[in-house]
Amino acid sequence: MNIAIILAAGKGSRFGSPKQFALIKNKPVISYSLEKFNRAPDVNRIIVVTAKSKISYVSQLAKRYRFHKISDVIAGGKERQDSVKAALQILPDLGYVTIHDAARPLFNKNLIEQGFRQVKKLKAVIPVLPIRDTIKKVKDDKVIKTIDRTQLYYVQTPQFFEIKLLKKVYQKAYQDNYYATDDANLFERVKYEVYTIDGNKQNIKITDKQDLEIIKNFL
Ligand code: CTP
Numbered sequence: 001m002n003i004a005i006i007l008a009a010g011k012g013s014r015f016g017s018p019k020q021f022a023l024i025k026n027k028p029v030i031s032y033s034l035e036k037f038n039r040a041p042d043v044n045r046i047i048v049v050t051a052k053s054k055i056s057y058v059s060q061l062a063k064r065y066r067f068h069k070i071s072d073v074i075a076g077g078k079e080r081q082d083s084v085k086a087a088l089q090i091l092p093d094l095g096y097v098t099i100h101d102a103a104r105p106l107f108n109k110n111l112i113e114q115g116f117r118q119v120k121k122l123k124a125v126i127p128v129l130p131i132r133d134t135i136k137k138v139k140d141d142k143v144i145k146t147i148d149r150t151q152l153y154y155v156q157t158p159q160f161f162e163i164k165l166l167k168k169v170y171q172k173a174y175q176d177n178y179y180a181t182d183d184a185n186l187f188e189r190v191k192y193e194v195y196t197i198d199g200n201k202q203n204i205k206i207t208d209k210q211d212l213e214i215i216k217n218f219l
Pocket residue numbers: 007008009010011012013014015018019020049076077078079080081082083100101102103104205206207
């Protein structure tokens with residue numbers, strides 16, 4: 001069983017509104033991701049996590065666009081990690097899962113196939129892109145130093161995990177009251193190996209209004 005968790009419970013404070021529901025060509029941002037997961041032969045079931053007040057809206061979207069693989073639309077939590085945890089509570093103990101930010105509408109659907117193929121042997125697989133710009137540490141408008149970028153990568157979603165292990169590292173994180181900005185970090189901190197695959201250049205996360213314009217130009 002391969003399950004997709006789509007995270008759409010954020011407030012979009014930097015964007016100014018929940019960006020996952022902003023419109024691109026008359027379609028909400030989240031529907032671009034849902035379409036790809038719904039069509040992917042490797043995905044059996046989709047769980048959408050959203051704000052309590054948006055559950056009925058997302059359920060209506062599922063109907064309108066015939067996203068028949070959506071089995072559940074559930075309420076998220078305060079932090080991204082709390083939203084994932086809410087979904088973990090309704091996952092079976094066996095199988096594989098991919099976790100995706102609804103705010104990334106432009107990932108290439110090949111990632112889904114590649115990710116689920118690799119995760120069966122590697123257990124934790126994430127898409128990354130090498131950083132090409134020079135990276136500097138800056139404080140109070142002054143450069144402190146240049147960071148060696150040869151081992152630095154941007155991290156994207158969808159990320160892929162064996163469900164059994166994911167539940168284990170989540171349990172440990174909550175025991176320790178540990179919060180991270182992505183799921184792979186919870187594997188790293190307990191010394192489980194996380195493997196990388198090539199991400200996509202166009203797979204940018206919408207953070208502010210300008211990103212939405214960049215994405216519109218990509219389409
Ligand atoms: N997310 C979530 N639950 C939260 C916070 C975030 O499901 N409590 C989701 C967002 O909807 C988004 C993804 O996680 O798809 C990445 O989060 P981020 O880009 O930080 O989105 P927001 O938290 O909405 O934006 P901001 O941090 O500017 O408020």
